[in-house]
Amino acid sequence: MQQTKTPSVAVVIPSYKVTRHILGVLAAIGPEVDRIYVVDDRCPDQSGAYVRAHNTDPRVVVVEHAENQGVGGAVMTGYQAAIADGADIMVKVDGDGQMDPSLIPAFIAPILAGEADYTKGNRFFDLEQIGSMPPMRLFGNAMLSLLTKLSSGYWDLFDPTNGYTAIHRDAARHLPFHKISKRYFFETDMLFRLNTLNAVVHDVPMDAVYGDEVSNLKISKIVTEFMAKHVRNFCKRVFYNYYLRNMSLASIELPLGLLMVVGGSVYGGLHWIDSARAGLPTAAGTVMLSAMPILMGMQLLLAFLAYDIASVPRRPLQNRGRLVRSIIARG
Structure with missing residues (x-):
């Protein structure tokens, strides 16, 4: 033994x-x-x-x-x-x-x-x-x-x-x-x-x-x-x-979420500035076109965060090393 x-x-x-x-x-x-x-x-x-x-x-x-x-x-x-x-x-x-x-x-x-x-x-x-x-x-x-x-x-x-x-x-x-x-x-x-x-x-x-x-x-x-x-x-x-080692749904959620949040914020901000300069209220449709991508982007970012939290490593490296050494020894 x-x-x-x-x-x-x-x-x-x-x-x-x-x-x-x-x-x-x-x-x-x-x-x-x-x-x-x-x-x-x-x-x-x-x-x-x-x-x-x-x-x-x-x-x-x-x-x-x-x-x-x-x-x-x-x-x-x-x-x-x-x-x-x-x-x-x-x-x-x-x-x-x-x-x-x-x-x-x-x-x-x-x-x-x-x-x-x-x-x-x-x-x-x-x-x-x-x-x-x-x-x-x-x-x-x-x-x-x-x-x-x-x-x-x-x-x-x-x-x-x-x-x-x-x-x-x-x-x-x-x-x-x-x-x-x-x-x-x-x-x-x-x-x-x-x-x-x-x-x-x-x-x-x-x-x-x-x-x-x-x-x-x-x-x-x-x-x-x-x-x-x-x-x-x-x-x-x-x-x-x-991106380098693996691709998943989270790989799409992060950039798409960031793009939608930034895009919606820039779009809404520019129209708010134009309305403020003209002394007019921002149109409801413009507000919706700004808010919708921001809200959807936030949902995508939260989904990425949830995936990342669930991806904390659970299988120790030392166990994988023992398995490889065992296979080599048997071979």
């Missing part, structure tokens, strides 16, 4: 100005983890050297960047190192002590069960705990969650900026590491990339833990930089999923 190999679990810790907390985080990581990668992202405190000098855990490997690449760049470096060493699941944990390492089993459980390719934390699951979140951070997360649902296609997820994540190697090895955003937009861009792979993503409930730290999430960044990137990702996702 063939024995099943026990999946190897690795933890990736981006390290930048976390010298005060990093050893405590390492000490709290349980025996379910086989390897720990501390990625020194050109830390001014030389946290990589600090870990080498004071760490006693043989599982720890320190990787150093010659230049600062941001949290996304550090995580991608950790993923690639873990994949090269044969890790099956990679868990990303911050080094500042805000993420409880005892939750690692909860994050890897859906992946081990073959139910998900990627898991992420959700601090909004327990309504009693949300009260501890600063109001501005709460508002920012709500805004980002709505935008992320549109751009990523994962309509059943929330709390997109949560950096506590785990990923299966079958999903990670297909990621375009050099294209993923390396700084604040990293977590959201990951979801967009995973959707283009049809990877299954699950939320993992966790408590919101905040002290008196100052949030780096600024509303101005949401409205400007984040908005532009969300629009870009939405357009790419729609093109990939509805």
